[in-house]
Amino acid sequence: MNKILTKGRMRRFARPVILIFMKTSTVLVNFAALDPPRNGGTSRIGLHVSRLLQTLRDVRVVFAVNLAFVPQFEEWLGASACIVPINTGGYYGQRQAARITRALKPDFIISPLFGAEPFQQITEPVHIVGMPDTLALEHPELFSEHDVAYRRKLYEQLKTADRVVTISQFAADQLVKNAGLLRERVDVVLLGGDPAPPDASVTPPVSGKYWFYPANAWPHKRHDLLLRAFAIARQKDPMLTLALTGDGDSFQAAYGAKLAELGLDDSCVRHLGYVSNAALMALYHHAEALVFVSSYEGFGMPLLEAMVAGCPVVCAPLTAIPEVAGDAALYVRDDTPEGWARAVQDELPGQRDRLIAAGYARAPLFTWDKMREGWREALAQAGLPTQTGEPPKFRSLFDLNRRMTLPGGRPIPQDTRLQRAFSRSYQWAVQGIALVQAKRYISR
Numbered sequence: 001m002n003k004i005l006t007k008g009r010m011r012r013f014a015r016p017v018i019l020i021f022m023k024t025s026t027v028l029v030n031f032a033a034l035d036p037p038r039n040g041g042t043s044r045i046g047l048h049v050s051r052l053l054q055t056l057r058d059v060r061v062v063f064a065v066n067l068a069f070v071p072q073f074e075e076w077l078g079a080s081a082c083i084v085p086i087n088t089g090g091y092y093g094q095r096q097a098a099r100i101t102r103a104l105k106p107d108f109i110i111s112p113l114f115g116a117e118p119f120q121q122i123t124e125p126v127h128i129v130g131m132p133d134t135l136a137l138e139h140p141e142l143f144s145e146h147d148v149a150y151r152r153k154l155y156e157q158l159k160t161a162d163r164v165v166t167i168s169q170f171a172a173d174q175l176v177k178n179a180g181l182l183r184e185r186v187d188v189v190l191l192g193g194d195p196a197p198p199d200a201s202v203t204p205p206v207s208g209k210y211w212f213y214p215a216n217a218w219p220h221k222r223h224d225l226l227l228r229a230f231a232i233a234r235q236k237d238p239m240l241t242l243a244l245t246g247d248g249d250s251f252q253a254a255y256g257a258k259l260a261e262l263g264l265d266d267s268c269v270r271h272l273g274y275v276s277n278a279a280l281m282a283l284y285h286h287a288e289a290l291v292f293v294s295s296y297e298g299f300g301m302p303l304l305e306a307m308v309a310g311c312p313v314v315c316a317p318l319t320a321i322p323e324v325a326g327d328a329a330l331y332v333r334d335d336t337p338e339g340w341a342r343a344v345q346d347e348l349p350g351q352r353d354r355l356i357a358a359g360y361a362r363a364p365l366f367t368w369d370k371m372r373e374g375w376r377e378a379l380a381q382a383g384l385p386t387q388t389g390e391p392p393k394f395r396s397l398f399d400l401n402r403r404m405t406l407p408g409g410r411p412i413p414q415d416t417r418l419q420r421a422f423s424r425s426y427q428w429a430v431q432g433i434a435l436v437q438a439k440r441y442i443s444r
């Protein structure tokens with residue numbers, strides 16, 4: 001920020017002297033709740049916001065990251081990223097958040113993912129908070145009582161944020177309606193897609209004809225509906241396969257019995273767990289369709305990924321889904337297993353080429369460049385200097401990764417009360433050293 005100081009008459013001068021200097025702004029990025037490799041679209045928001053911030057000339061960026069994932073963050077953010085480890089939440093997380101803000105005195109805190117914790121009680125810096133949807137307010141029946149209470153607390157905290165950034169017009173409207181936010185304090189920044197087409201040299205981990213659905217086994221993702229539709233489709237095409245990605249353990253726990261009930265097994269329902277980006281794009285490219293049975297989306301990243309990869313989209317016209325898919329999707333309005341099976345097997349073949357072409361045409365509307373520019377505008381609205389340039393590089397003198405674990409990369413044990421006390425004390429000390437490094441970086 002430009003600050004102008006006007007001095008009074010000085011002994012050696014007969015007129016006022018005006019001193020103009022540029023003050024750098026300190027930004028603290030809250031990644032306490034992020035596991036970079038496993039958080040899907042959420043992690044991509046964090047990555048691209050980080051890349052934007054790291055290009056701002058007059059900004060010094062410090063990342064408060066989940067102490068369990070320091071190695072992943074060092075690889076993810078790059079060697080020049082200034083990292084301070086922090087607990088994820090609760091009493092210790094809030095104590096550490098207060099300690100970090102006291103030490104660094106940031107001008108801005110940016111929590112780009114899902115709420116403000118553990119920095120929700122820090123009121124002095126300008127706080128920009130991301131929130132992708134209000135699912136728990138609209139459909140509390142999908143969550144446990146504990147999760148509903150926790151998420152309601154997160155939504156309530158948004159009222160104290162200086163700006164809230166969300167990922168679709170639908171999500172913005174729901175935040176105003178359900179969370180009581182003022183519309184003028186809510187910025188809509190659409191997500192982006194990878195512009196590069198799938199690598200032709202990468203083969204998908206599934207062969208033959210298959211439907212594809214990348215989603216964790218959350219209730220609104222409706223795997224039950226998908227499995228029933230797939231079982232009906234296999235009666236007509238016994239060689240058909242269903243390919244799934246996401247958390248395989250939670251899927252098996254939730255739907256293992258349903259697979260047996262429907263006469264399905266691992267030979268036809270292939271759950272691949274988490275896959276690389278290259279494998280993910282190959283899965284899209286070779287699939288019969290993205291069969292996107294989800295009933296609620298704040299955006300719907302798989303829709304965009306499918307369009308980029310030349311995969312036809314079959315989905316329901318619900319929530320933010322039409323906002324993203326537009327005319328590049330086959331919408332299923334008969335929301336039954338029979339309706340979904342019929343749409344993919346009978347209606348899709350005649351529209352496949354049109355849908356792929358429409359997807360290719362629509363995908364460029366959503367790019368990471370546009371997403372970063374949207375965030376730049378939101379940050380500028382909050383008062384952050386957004387001139388690009390080459391900020392000084394952070395050079396670490398302390399190997400956080402090696403110090404956060406035992407030799408060989410083993411985690412510090414916390415099985416006993418004494419071990420937990422030692423672990424917290426040790427992590428507190430390591431955090432203190434990281435803060436010393438961060439303060440030296442900020443002062444440059």
